[in-house]
Amino acid sequence: MQCVLLAGGLGSRLAEETVSIPKPMVEVGGRPIIARVMDIYSHFGHQDFIVAAGYKALLLKQFFANYHLIANNISVSVDTGKLRLIPSRPGGWNVSVVDTGAHTMTSGRIRRLRDWLTPNETFMCTYSDGLGNVDIAALIDFHKSHGKLATVTAVQPPARFGNIELKGDRVDAFTEKVRKRETWINGGFFVFEPGVMDYMVDDMEPLEQSPLTQMARDGELMAYRHEGFWHPMDTIRDRNSLNAMCDEEVPPWMRFEDKPGAAFPAVAI
Secondary structure, eight states: OOEEEEEOOOOGGGHHHHTTSOGGGSEETTEEHHHHHHHHHHHTTOOEEEEEEOTTHHHHHHHHHTHHHHSSEEEEOTTTOOEEEEOOSOOOOEEEEEEOOSSOOHHHHHHTTGGGSOTTOOEEEEESSEEEOOOHHHHHHHHHHHOOSEEEEEEOOOOOSOEEEEETTEEEEEEOOOOOOSOOEEOOOEEEOGGGGGGOOOTTSOTTTHHHHHHHHTTOEEEEEEOSOEEEOOSHHHHHHHHHHTTSSSOGGGOOSSOSSOOOOOOOO
């Protein structure tokens, strides 16, 4: 199944980084976050990606055009320049990078990929700046079970501030513990039927506004609840938090229990 990666925004809240590179190229633990998003799908056997680029699209094209050099070891003859790749990790990704316009909104980016998507087939779509240990196989099964046009993965937002634990009016403790609340937000990791293109009619319309709203009104949008790890990269603080998680033996977005596939080891790039 093809997977669309929305990767064309300006990333203005990460201006310290995105003044020179597109947001999906901001590194998390030494790898661009877009590659870490792809690891999640690849764990479940999905390796056909379409990158909807925009802002600084050339840098994304250059990255993937040279990924065979980045992700593998090489042997080179300095006399002839003959290069031999020596694979250092499982491969198999097929990546198309499509410039969908510097100022196009998310629904317009999807619409502009119409000719790149396999006709009449279900496809996946997500943002290139959020990581979660989403069970992609279960997500697809859920989508197939309800027969609607679209599924969005609903997640619970991470705590951005420490909690004050109270006993009555007395402060008992300060803690980073996240309390479970019935608060769900759009975490990306969509599954779409081709019919969603009928809702993508305006290049300047964010996916999160009219298209998803109208699908919901028409009863064509269902939510897959993901209660595991999920974390966006909207700010420098978010990037630093995700960087710190890479010090763990397996980062939390790659912790899958009894799931198919195998998590690929990190590659320093």
